[in-house]
Structure formats: structure tokens, C-alpha cells
Amino acid sequence: MKRYDLIVVGAGPAGLSAAIEAARCGMRVAVFDENAKPGGQLFKQIHKFFGSKEHQAKIRGYKIGETLLAEAAEAGVEVFLNATVAGIYLDKELLVQRGEVMEHFKADTIIIATGAAENMVTFEGWTLPGVIGAGAAQTMMNLYGIKPGQKVLMLGSGNVGLVVSFQLMQAGCEVVALVDAAPRVGGYGVHAAKIARCGVPFYLAHTITKAEGSNCVTGVEIAQVDDDFAPIPGTEKHFDVDTICLAVGLSPMSQLLKMAGCNMVDDPRRGGQVPQVDENGETSIPGLFAAGDVSGIEEASSAMIQGRMSGLAAAAYLGFLSEQDKDNRLADLEIALDSLHQGMFAPGSKGKTIAKTDEGIAVSQSLLKKGYLDDADLERFINRSDQTDKKSGIHPVIECTQNIPCNPCQDACTRGCIKVGKTITALPRIDAANSCTGCGMCIASCSGQAIFLVDEDYAPGYASITLPYEFLPRPQKGELGIALSRSGRPLGYAEIIDVRSAKAYDQTTLVTIKVPVEQAMTARFYQPETNAAGQ
Amino acid sequence: MTRISEHPILGETEKGRRVTFFMDGKTIEGYAGEPIAVALKAAGVMVHRYTQKAHEPRGIFCAIGRCTDCVMIVDGVPNIRTCITPLVEGMKIQTQDGVSGLEVSE
Incomplete structure (x- = not known):
């Protein structure tokens, strides 16, 4: 029977992070994963992550995955793939299925991820x-x-539903509607706005009543729901689709912890059956830890921090790290984790209706019901006297209206035009005392694609708007297409006057369109005319 | 046009060697090493199996080997999760009917 100082189950963001920290402390570490490839779900995450520098904000998920794999290899972590941990027994003995063979391993500490x-x-x-x-x-x-399909209906308006809807369009699929039984969008407003401006209609307080087709999906019927989530007869709507996508939440895969005999709790706020853990993820069994979604549904950024914390705690448990070093390093990680747990979408805010931002501004109800800001919202958030740059020329317009833990825009602007401040969840403010050069770094650094550069004085009667664009084909300078509003409504012709790509933009193209000046605050997306004709 | 030829973020997808395999007797092309289910999807195959009692169609659902909805008979072995089993040249795939192969009229 092979023996390791630490065995980690799961080579996703939490498991790899745990293994890296432990191995760096000198532990002999093995990671088992049932999949053929490591990284968990990170390699499917092609969007830029939120957070702050220490959370690897504005870096796309799959690149974070590549970094983790390189760090694990460098730290000497042994990763076993196609290796399913089938059981955990007394004294941290594990039964692992590899191919047709069942093998036994012994660990001195275990981290379940x-x-x-x-x-x-x-x-x-x-x-x-x-x-x-x-x-x-x-x-x-x-x-x-x-492509999963050609025409897709998405059920679920949490961040997964919103992010995947956008990714479906990036892959070339048409998203015909976004449906959620809840009366409000569950995920970040900025993610909703990205798909709303592409013209995807939102049906909140609706649910799917049936999938149509005999051998495969050919259509779908949705209906409005009442306060008890029961469909209201007579409100049915039909869509021709070949794919129905379900994004209705996640449940921790905590079976191994239960089998090991850890004290479990049923906590709906953490997603279901989860282990009782201390602040470092240690369960009721000494030396057995849980990290990441298995101990409560969050997202990859916090999973990576939790993983690192449990890895250090496991190292200290076996004496590979002094208690003092452990405390010092955990303190930093706790601060980083705590900052991700702030704001309107914090675990503690789940299920609460939030009426005002931390700044005291009434939240956008339009964003929560339709996925985009309406005119009244713009007055409250954007056109405030302290937010308007009175100088002529190009300036950033930041349509970020919810308190979420994210601040790369502040670091992106070398001119100091954008301020978030020490509180990572604060809404970014425009500092009109500094002048924008139009470099576009703020646009590319905003994971929510919520920053635009607007110049109302571009030419007599015309404004220029620079927006983030992540679709193919990339527009060409001189091309004529359609300007779309925040709701995806065609506003008229727009000319492409600049297209910028740069390594620092990381695959986000900055497209500058010329529109009549009265559209300076309404045009927020661009559609090539060929697409418009095709729909 | 089910395959994504170029992606705005990921660029071109890395693919293995182009190979042929057999699906209910028909010859189909796919890329070696990709999941069987992906090659079938590219060929327009939606139904992977029919349930034993109600004879209802099933296809890809989770695509990560968890739900077992996409199982088929692969080289004579039933209940193979096609979403996580790599395609090999010359594989014989059969639509599963209960646990047997679906009878195909040629």
C-alpha cells in the first residue's frame, strides 16, 4: 500500500491549490481525479474572472488553470488521472479505482475537493x-x-446561466431567451447586461412547461409563474429550439465526506449536504479537510483560496509548517477570502432583497427584471454631477451598478480617472480631475464588460463609442453595421472607425463606432449588418 | 456547421487525426481522441439509446460522465459513457436499446 503525507481528492481549483501549498511545505502529495484531464471546470471558463489582483482578477479561467498545473508540477505534486476514489476508511485509507484495478492508498492527511x-x-x-x-x-x-445546438433556450439567470448564455453566442449559437422562475435576475447585473444588449429577451417569473419533440428537442414552451411558482394558464409562449440548457444551481458532491464519517449538516445556503468545518476547512475528523464547492457552493476564486488554506493547515497538522508560520500565512488568505465574501452577492446576502447600494443609490429594477439599465437608472448612476466629466473629449462611462468584489478597472487606469478605493465592493467612481487618454485598458480589464469610452465631440453631430467586443467575425475599420441599445434594439447605422487588439486586452477587441451624438448614451453594442439581415 | 471552426477567445480547437468509425453500420468520420459523443454530435446523432421499459430516447445530458444518459454499445460492450470515452479509429458504436443493440434495418 502506497503512502502519502497528503492525498487530495479532486484536481480542480481547490484541490490543486491545496496540493501546491502542501507540497511547497515539503509534503509528499498525491492528487486523485476521476477525469482524464486535470483542472476541474477551470478549462471551460473562458471569461475573465472578477475580484482583485490577489484573486487573479481579469484573467480568464482557463489561463488560471494552466498556471495551477504548472505550479503543481513544479512543486512536485503527483496527479493521478482516471483515478476514482471509491471509498475512505478508518485511519485515512483510500480505495481508488484506476482502470480495471482497485488500489489502496494510505494518507496522513486528506483534503476532499x-x-x-x-x-x-x-x-x-x-x-x-x-x-x-x-x-x-x-x-x-x-x-x-x-456547438451544443443552433438555437438554445437557457433556464436559470444565476451567474452560470448568464455566463454560459454569453459563451453560447461566442460559439456561434443563437440564444432565443433566458428564463428564470425567480422574479429577479440571480447573477451579476453586468453579466445580464452583456447578453441583453445582444438582444436576448429575459423572461423572469417564467418556467419551462414542456420540451417538445418525439426523438429530440424541436421546441419549448414556457409560461409565467405565480407567487407559488405554479404556471399561470394562458401565459404560455413557444420557441423553436433544438437545445434547452439548464443552469439551475449546483449541489456539493460530499458523499466521500459522509462516508468517512464527518459530521454533516444540511445547509441550503451552502447548497445542501455539507461537512461541518472550521475556518481552515478541517472537518470533525482531525487531519481531514474539505475545500471548495464541496463544503459550500461559491465560485472558483474562493475555492482556490480555501484550497490553499486547507493545504497550509494540513501541513501544520503534520508539523511541516510551524504554528506561527501557519497563522501568519492564513491571516493573509483570510483577508483575501473575506473580501470575496462582501457585497450584494455575498453568501450572507443570499435570498435577501437589496434596495440600495452601499452608496445609498436605489438599485436598478430594470437590470434585475430585463437585464439592462433604463433611463432613470442612468440618471442615478451615470449622469450624476459628480460622475460627469465636464471636459470635452473622450471619457469613460462605467455601467457598474451593483456592489460586487471587483476592482481591476482602478488599477487599469494609469491616469487615475477611475477610483474604487479600499473597499473592493464599492462602485467605481470617475475622477473628473484627471484626463482620459482613451487607451482602453479599463474596457479590457472590466470582467463585466461594463466600461465604455464615449466622446460626444468626436465630429459635429457625431459621437464615438468604444466598446468591448468578443465575437467573430471581428469588425473591420470602415465597415457599416447596426448600433444596438442596451436592450439589443437596433438604433440605426453605425460606422466602425477603429478596431484595436492588443496582448494586454487579452482577446477582447476594442471596437469604436461612430453614431449620431444623441445615441452617445444609448448605443452600447454593434451588430454587423450581415447578421442583422440574417435574423 | 456544428463544429466551431474558429472561436473568438480560444482560436482554433486542437484536434486529433481524422479517423473513420462505425455507427449502427454506417461509416462516420471524427477526430481520434475526442469523446465519442462529440464525434456523434458533429455527425448529427442525437439519440444514443432507448430506455428498456418505456423505450424513450436519451442523449447527452451532463457531458462529464456523471449522468450515464449517453451510454451506448461500444465494440460490443454496453453501457459505455460516450461523453468521456475517447474515439478510436474503427470503433463500432451501436445505439443501445435497453442493454442490447438497436436493431437496424439496412
Whole structure:
């Protein structure tokens, strides 16, 4: 029987982070993962992450995955793939299936980082081929380069539903509607705004009543729901689709912890059956830890910090790290984790209705119901006297209206035009005392694609708007297309006057359009005319 | 056009060697090493199996080997999770009917 100082189950963001920290302390570490490739779900995450520098904000998920794998290799972590941990027994003995063989391993400490599984909902026809999980859609398009479908309806307006909807469009699929039984969008408003401005209609307080088709999905019927989530007869709507995507939450895959005999609790706020853990992830069994989604659904950024914390705690448990060093290093990680737990979407805010931002501004109800800011919201958030740059010329317009832990825009602007301040969840403010050079770094650094550069004085009667663009084909300078509003409504012709790509923009193209000056604060997206004609 | 030829963020997808395999007797092309389910998807195959009792169609659902909805008969072995089993040249895939192969009229 092979023996390790630490065995980590799961080679996702939490597990790899834990293994790296422990191995750097001198521990002999093995990681088992049932999949053929390491990285968990990170390699399917092609969007830029939120957070601050220490959370690797504005870096795309798959690149964070590449960094973790390199660090694990360098630290001497042994990663076993196609290795399913089938059981944990007394004294930290593990049973592992590799191919046709069952093997026993012995660990002195164990970290369970098995992540989460997707939830599903049932409706008539939900088992038809063509009804898929949002994770399946990501796997197909972002790992294997294949479209999950041509016309897709998304159920679920949490961050997964919103992010995957955008990724579906990036892959060339049409998203016909975003549906959620809840009365409000569950995920970040900036993610919702990205898909709303592409013209995707939001149906909140709606649910799927049936998937249509005999051998596979050919259509879907949705209906409005009442306060008890029951469909209201007579409100049914039909869409022709070949794919229905379900993004209805995640549940911790905590079975191994239960099997090991850890004290478990049923905590709906953490996503279901989760282990009782201390602040470093240690369960009721000394030396056995849980990190990442398995001990409560959050996201990859906090999973990585939790992983590192449990890795250090495991090292200290076996004496590879002094108690004092452990305390010092954990203190920093706790601050980083704590900052991710702030704001409107913090774990503690789950289920609460928030009426005002921390700044005391009434939140946008339009954003929560339709996915975009309306005119009244602009008055409150954007056109405030202290937020308007009175000088002529180009200036940033930041449509970030919810308190979320994210601040790369502040670091991106070398001119000091954008201020978030020490509180990472504060709304970014424009400092009109400094002048914008139009470099565009703020646009590319905003993971929510919520920053635009506007110049009302571009030419007599015309304004220029620079916006983030992550679709193909990339527009060409001189091209004529359609300017779209925040709701995706065509406003008229727009001319492409500049297209910028740079390594520092990381695959985000900065497209500058010329529109009539009265559209300076309404035009927020660009559609090539060929697409417009095709729809 | 199910395959993504070029992606705005990921560029071109790395693919293995182009190979042929057999699906219910028909010859289909795919890329070696990609999941069987992906090659079938590219070929327009939606139904992977029919359930034993109600004879209902099933296809890809989770795509990560967890739900077992996409199982098929691969080289004579039933219940193979096609979403996580790599495609090998010359593989014989059959639509699964219960636990047997679906009878195909040629």
C-alpha cells in the first residue's frame, strides 16, 4: 500500500491549490481525479474572472488553470488521472479505482475537493435528447469545439446561466431567451447586461412547461409563474429550439465526506449536504479537510483560496509548517477570502432583497427584471454631477451598478480617472480631475464588460463609442453595421472607425463606432449588418 | 456547421487525426481522441439509446460522465459513457436499446 503525507481528492481549483501549498511545505502529495484531464471546470471558463489582483482578477479561467498545473508540477505534486476514489476508511485509507484495478492508498492527511454536481429540474419532455446541463454546453463548446445546438433556450439567470448564455453566442449559437422562475435576475447585473444588449429577451417569473419533440428537442414552451411558482394558464409562449440548457444551481458532491464519517449538516445556503468545518476547512475528523464547492457552493476564486488554506493547515497538522508560520500565512488568505465574501452577492446576502447600494443609490429594477439599465437608472448612476466629466473629449462611462468584489478597472487606469478605493465592493467612481487618454485598458480589464469610452465631440453631430467586443467575425475599420441599445434594439447605422487588439486586452477587441451624438448614451453594442439581415 | 471552426477567445480547437468509425453500420468520420459523443454530435446523432421499459430516447445530458444518459454499445460492450470515452479509429458504436443493440434495418 502506497503512502502519502497528503492525498487530495479532486484536481480542480481547490484541490490543486491545496496540493501546491502542501507540497511547497515539503509534503509528499498525491492528487486523485476521476477525469482524464486535470483542472476541474477551470478549462471551460473562458471569461475573465472578477475580484482583485490577489484573486487573479481579469484573467480568464482557463489561463488560471494552466498556471495551477504548472505550479503543481513544479512543486512536485503527483496527479493521478482516471483515478476514482471509491471509498475512505478508518485511519485515512483510500480505495481508488484506476482502470480495471482497485488500489489502496494510505494518507496522513486528506483534503476532499470533489466540487459540485449540477442540479436539474423536471418538466414534460425533460429527458429528451437536446435538454442538457449548462456544464455540458460549456464542455462541448469550450473543451471540444462543438456547438451544443443552433438555437438554445437557457433556464436559470444565476451567474452560470448568464455566463454560459454569453459563451453560447461566442460559439456561434443563437440564444432565443433566458428564463428564470425567480422574479429577479440571480447573477451579476453586468453579466445580464452583456447578453441583453445582444438582444436576448429575459423572461423572469417564467418556467419551462414542456420540451417538445418525439426523438429530440424541436421546441419549448414556457409560461409565467405565480407567487407559488405554479404556471399561470394562458401565459404560455413557444420557441423553436433544438437545445434547452439548464443552469439551475449546483449541489456539493460530499458523499466521500459522509462516508468517512464527518459530521454533516444540511445547509441550503451552502447548497445542501455539507461537512461541518472550521475556518481552515478541517472537518470533525482531525487531519481531514474539505475545500471548495464541496463544503459550500461559491465560485472558483474562493475555492482556490480555501484550497490553499486547507493545504497550509494540513501541513501544520503534520508539523511541516510551524504554528506561527501557519497563522501568519492564513491571516493573509483570510483577508483575501473575506473580501470575496462582501457585497450584494455575498453568501450572507443570499435570498435577501437589496434596495440600495452601499452608496445609498436605489438599485436598478430594470437590470434585475430585463437585464439592462433604463433611463432613470442612468440618471442615478451615470449622469450624476459628480460622475460627469465636464471636459470635452473622450471619457469613460462605467455601467457598474451593483456592489460586487471587483476592482481591476482602478488599477487599469494609469491616469487615475477611475477610483474604487479600499473597499473592493464599492462602485467605481470617475475622477473628473484627471484626463482620459482613451487607451482602453479599463474596457479590457472590466470582467463585466461594463466600461465604455464615449466622446460626444468626436465630429459635429457625431459621437464615438468604444466598446468591448468578443465575437467573430471581428469588425473591420470602415465597415457599416447596426448600433444596438442596451436592450439589443437596433438604433440605426453605425460606422466602425477603429478596431484595436492588443496582448494586454487579452482577446477582447476594442471596437469604436461612430453614431449620431444623441445615441452617445444609448448605443452600447454593434451588430454587423450581415447578421442583422440574417435574423 | 456544428463544429466551431474558429472561436473568438480560444482560436482554433486542437484536434486529433481524422479517423473513420462505425455507427449502427454506417461509416462516420471524427477526430481520434475526442469523446465519442462529440464525434456523434458533429455527425448529427442525437439519440444514443432507448430506455428498456418505456423505450424513450436519451442523449447527452451532463457531458462529464456523471449522468450515464449517453451510454451506448461500444465494440460490443454496453453501457459505455460516450461523453468521456475517447474515439478510436474503427470503433463500432451501436445505439443501445435497453442493454442490447438497436436493431437496424439496412
